[in-house]
Amino acid sequence: MATKNIAGISVDVNEEGYMTDPSQWTEAIAKELAKEEDIELTDEHLKVAKYLREEHEKGAVLTIRKVGKSGLVDIKGLYKLFPGGPLKKSSKIAGIPKPTSCV
Amino acid sequence: MAEKKEEKPLKKVCIICAKGTIEDVYASLVMANGAVMEGIEAKMFFTFFGLDAITKKKMNKLHTGTVGNPAMTMPGGIPFPTLLGMLPGVEAGVSAMMKKQMADLDIPPVDEFLDMITAGGGEIYACKLATDMFKLKKEDLSEHVIDIITIGDFYALAGGDNTQIIFT
Incomplete structure (x- = not known):
């Protein structure tokens, strides 16, 4: 485990850059993490990130199907927001662990 | 002396599904969906009994x-x-x-799984030989099927560096 300075805050991250303590997350951090993935963070991205954080806190297993049914964005839209990693990149930006689901 | 090998990431998977049981079809669908979720291009070719997975009347009624x-x-x-x-x-x-x-x-379910795969840019094809054999027409197949093609056509789509063909 390592710490990394993101947006002026020292946060715990794992070797793949996923935050290990979701409580350290802020929107400013999300913006920086998004930049690392070549994503310009918008309100749409943030809505998804916040939804993922809520679900993660509830202990839910996250899948793109679940996000697609959340009413926030459909799956096609999710791919557009997070190209090449609809669940992985969104989870990283949301400051939650790397998803373990195959769907 | 040990040389450090640099691995190039997988870019494309071409998945051939030839069987129609729940487990064979889902193995193919999970692999294709897993690929697009990782930013890997995925193309699927359904042939023989695998065609059941993209046949409107059968796709959600597969058996084990x-x-x-x-x-x-x-x-x-x-x-x-x-x-x-x-x-x-x-x-x-x-x-x-x-x-x-x-x-x-x-x-x-299978139909929704195909929605998910194609939403991520995955492509679905049906085998010409097998559709002829089973007397299936394009309209019998899921609207996600781009085309009915020969295996030769499918190989033509399988070019490029770091492409793998997977047969289930």
Whole structure:
């Protein structure tokens, strides 16, 4: 485990850059993490990130199907927001662990 | 002397699904969906009984074979006797149970799975030879099927560095 300075805050991250303590997350951090993935963070991205954080806190297993049914964005839209990693990149930006689901 | 090998990431998977049981079809669908979720291009080619997975009338009614599957057990891990699998209704019951277990893991029905794969840019093709053999037309198939093509056409789509062909 390592710490990394993101947006002026020292946060715990794992070797793949996923935050290990979701409580350290802020929107400013999300913006920086998004930049690392070549994503310009918008309100749409943030809505998804916040939804993922809520679900993660509830202990839910996250899948793109679940996000697609959340009413926030459909799956096609999710791919557009997070190209090449609809669940992985969104989870990283949301400051939650790397998803373990195959769907 | 040990040389450090640099690995280039996988760019494209071409998945050929030739069987129509729940487990064969889902293995293909999970691999294709898993690829697009990782930013890997995915192309699927359905042939022979695998065509059931993209045939409108059959896609959500797939079964698991209960005969001749030595890996199958009953709940609790007791071996599943082949003779039991032959009884009417058993295959339907086992298939319903498989679907329920997958639904619990948020794995969608086949039609919705194809929606997800194509939403991520995955491409679906049907085999010309097998559709001719089973007398299937484009309109019998899911609207996600881009085209009915020959295996030669499919190989032509399988070019490029770091491409793998997977057969299930």
